[in-house]
Amino acid sequence: MSLKLHLACGNNVIPGWINIDGSPGPGKTQADLTKPLQYADRSVAFIYTEHFIEHLTREQGIEFLKECRRILKNEGVIRISTPDLSTLVNDFVCNKLDRWSSLGWKPESRAQLVNEGMRLWGHLYLYDRGELVKSLSLAGFDRGFRKQYKSSTYPELAGLESRPDCDDLIYETSPLF
Numbered sequence: 001m002s003l004k005l006h007l008a009c010g011n012n013v014i015p016g017w018i019n020i021d022g023s024p025g026p027g028k029t030q031a032d033l034t035k036p037l038q039y040a041d042r043s044v045a046f047i048y049t050e051h052f053i054e055h056l057t058r059e060q061g062i063e064f065l066k067e068c069r070r071i072l073k074n075e076g077v078i079r080i081s082t083p084d085l086s087t088l089v090n091d092f093v094c095n096k097l098d099r100w101s102s103l104g105w106k107p108e109s110r111a112q113l114v115n116e117g118m119r120l121w122g123h124l125y126l127y128d129r130g131e132l133v134k135s136l137s138l139a140g141f142d143r144g145f146r147k148q149y150k151s152s153t154y155p156e157l158a159g160l161e162s163r164p165d166c167d168d169l170i171y172e173t174s175p176l177f
Helices: 058-071 085-094 110-122 129-138
Strands: 003-007 018-021 028-030 044-050 072-082 169-173
Touching: 044 058, 058 072, 058 129, 085 110, 129 169
Parallel strands: 003 018, 003 044, 018 028, 044 072
Antiparallel strands: 072 169
16 A cells, blocks of 8 residues: 655545644644654655645745655655745736635735735745745755646546635655656
8 A cells, every 4th residue: 555645634634645734633643744754764655735835934844845755755746735926926916806715815905915815824935836846856856747726647646625726836746866
């Protein structure tokens, strides 16, 4: 059986995956994801993480990715979904304030859009495509591929997103050899 880890799962417990989160709950393993994971080197086939890396500082995010790299098999794949800073900036420029209304968030002004988008929900560092690719590279991953919402070439990684599609930055990548 190949190990599949869902890191920072929140309340989205995925059947057939080891669901790990900082808070306890049914179907979850509790762990501090800023610390080393209790898995052997190159023992995990798939890692999925949705809306977590933006809750870490840039340095913590790179360390988190390095830890994911350590435990992923050489042919393993990580799928990361995070808000896209470029989307937020573009919405600011275009005065588009309703993208996230399906999540119950509709800022009243462009300034609220940027300030709340960057600071609400405990966000510490937002990524654009270039910064995410650079961070993945610094952690030992290849450039990877941007993926569409719920779409993957790997059946194990398809359809996993639990949040509405708000033009998030979604990447899949494998370790460099």
